[in-house]
Amino acid sequence: MIRRRRYVLGLAGVLLVAGIWQALASLYTIEQLPGPLVVVKALGELFASGVLLKSIAISLARFFTAYLLASAAAVPLGLWLGRSLVSFELANPALQLLRPISPIAWFPLAVLWFGIGNAPAVFIIFLAAFFPVLLATVQGVHGVAPLYLKVAANFGASPGMVFCRVVLPAAFPSIATGLRIAIGTAWIHLVAGEMLGAQSGLGFLIVDARNFLRTDCIMAGMLVVGVLGLCIDSGVVVAERFCRRRWGMA
């Protein structure tokens, strides 16, 4: 019952936004601000030509490659930095320096190192995901309750056991939060990352449409990016809930 109400309210909210959008659009021309119906028509056009599905597939492939690479790099590094105080003190100032730099600012270096096409897009998305996961992992390790470490020491657990069986599970909630935040941030940078001569993908579609003043295609692309972002986030929530339940922290 409560679930049904949530869906109904959510849907009503979306329709409300669509209504406001339509009202706004009536104040402008189609080229300036197209209404939802025009955008849906453009969506259909893109779908029919096959461009939409191809763009989605390519963008998703790039996105998940980048995200998985970033997580695979950031989690182990974060675990290490969290445990080793010396390494942390060495690396932290440099990391804090690099972190606030928007991934978009890395464009020139991305092109220099990776050329054009897939690689720089993957790099930009990688950067967007890497720092949140790294920092959350380090914080997770630092935030392990000293009580747990005391208990483990009391039982004479080996360093390996302490790490795998105490630190890792204790840090997991923080790491999971970091992974969730990172996936959202990284998705936002998808469009930016695909501006570097990528020749394909949702970001490229949006940016290309800009040059033709096809605002309806731009907004159709934005809509797809938004919906996919929502799906990804929902997927993460489900995955997180599953993990928590399985590992007894819900």
Next chain:
Amino acid sequence: MKRRSFLKLALALSLAPTVRTVDALAAKGKPRIRIGYLPITDHLSIIAAGRGNFERLELEPVKFSSWPELAEALKAGAVEGAFALTPIGLSLRQKEVPIKVVLLGHRNGSVVTVKNDPALAKAQDLKGKTIAIPSRFSTHNILIRKYLSDNGLDATNDVTLIEMAPPEMVNALATGRVQAFIVAEPFGAQAEMQHVGKIQILSKDIWPDHICCALNLRQNIIESEPAAVEELVARLVDAGRFIESQPKEAATLGTRYLGQKPEVLQYVLTTPKGRVTFNDLAPTPKDFAVTQDYLRTFGVSDGTVDLGAYLDDSFARKAGA
């Protein structure tokens, strides 16, 4: 287990294009030449890529969405060449990026579009108004300043010039943020077609047969594959002739590379004819020297590039440009 195989799939998908081209290279032995361009009519000669097979090279057009990214790619050597605005090319060359101009992209091709208002009929009506240009480092900056000074106006004091991305210019004109803009086609045509703006003057009438974009190639590809470059230039010159003689067909082919509707491209190529021209594309020191002088006069840059070393018209002459 599932995650790992997905990761492999994703990695493979994203690396596939690179692998494919490496394979292609290995198989045919033809050098791959990537040419960067923007979706503007100035770069229409790129349709050469769609007019038959090449014998001595694989031509790979790479579409960029704006000048900075194209310039970055050219600078980093991520593409073997690109159609670049002359000021951008000169600026890169001054920074000792190893590039040379082998062919002009076009002549003319820009337009001063003003708000669709009878009060803005001639140049003097622009006094006190805001005009958008794509970048300080553009031929358009030179053109507008020349236009204004030819009509007794001072660009610094009598008008406000602002930099803006071309796609935003049309909307800016419609909402009154700017009263005029000068940019490459087809943005002027699009403003016309939306009844938002009208042409005040074509760039060819400000500075007849002015140069704007030039094909800059990296020196290493010129040195290592002269035969391929020769064919490339010849085919581009040929495409230019095709555009001049058969604009309708060229517009249809152009859609594939630029993306605008054929009607828009056709409009630009024919109404009136000469808005943008693809004749006489051999690069001459005189054209570039004039550009450099203008840049100096207008305070945009104070560089001097050795044009003898920067320009190489041998390929163009051979192709009969």
Next chain:
Amino acid sequence: MITPSVKIQVSGLGKVFPRPDGSAHHVLSDIHLDIREGAFVCLLGPSGCGKTTLLSAMAGFDTPSAGQVRIDGRIVTGPSPRRMVIFQEYGLFPWLTVQDNVLFGLRAQGVPEAEARERSVEYLGLVGLAANAGNHPHQLSGGMKQRVAIARALAVRPDVLLMDEPFGALDAFTRYRLQDELLRLLELGGLTVVLVTHDIDEAIYLGDRVVLMAPNPGRIQETLAIDLPRPRQRTGAAFEGYRRRVFQAFALVHERMTDYAI
């Protein structure tokens, strides 16, 4: 007569922490205490008297600034499963089930898996939580959690049990029940227990000896031997007598006032 050996020997123990202004804060100063094997000693005192620090030194979590703790004649330099600590906050691992929590210590000790499982079931049964083996800590009440912690600690068969205000977070009823349960478990024998508390009744109810501590500097003020047979009555003249003595020791009885009333 065979006198039971001294299990825990605290000699000249001192612990100093630097204050922000640079002066020294003597959390513990010159502590001497002998605890014989099998005894149940309660450390009783107000906050700041150093009782937890003393327990921590016995456990090996804290190194003393002066003096040492010897257990079985050997100086304590670090924690060991031979001396298990029970914490007020339970210290159960929330991501493990009740049984896996108990198994943790056994696995850490390298006990073979089959035997470990048997022992975990046995000790959970001892504390009456065999049915909850598959639950997670967050599903249990405070009292149950502490019972799991005790089972976990006892499963590795320590010699010494060090308890730091183990029932402090529980309501009175649960506290009384757990105190009785603790005594019942200890009947199985073999454990020397040191329990830190600020609850006077608890100290008298549980301890063979109550060590009264005072702060600034942390020191032992007095030691009371509780000569009551078990099971003890929480009410009754004898118990009340000891209570009075403790209150007096802490100068909490207003002698003058009683005289005055008459």
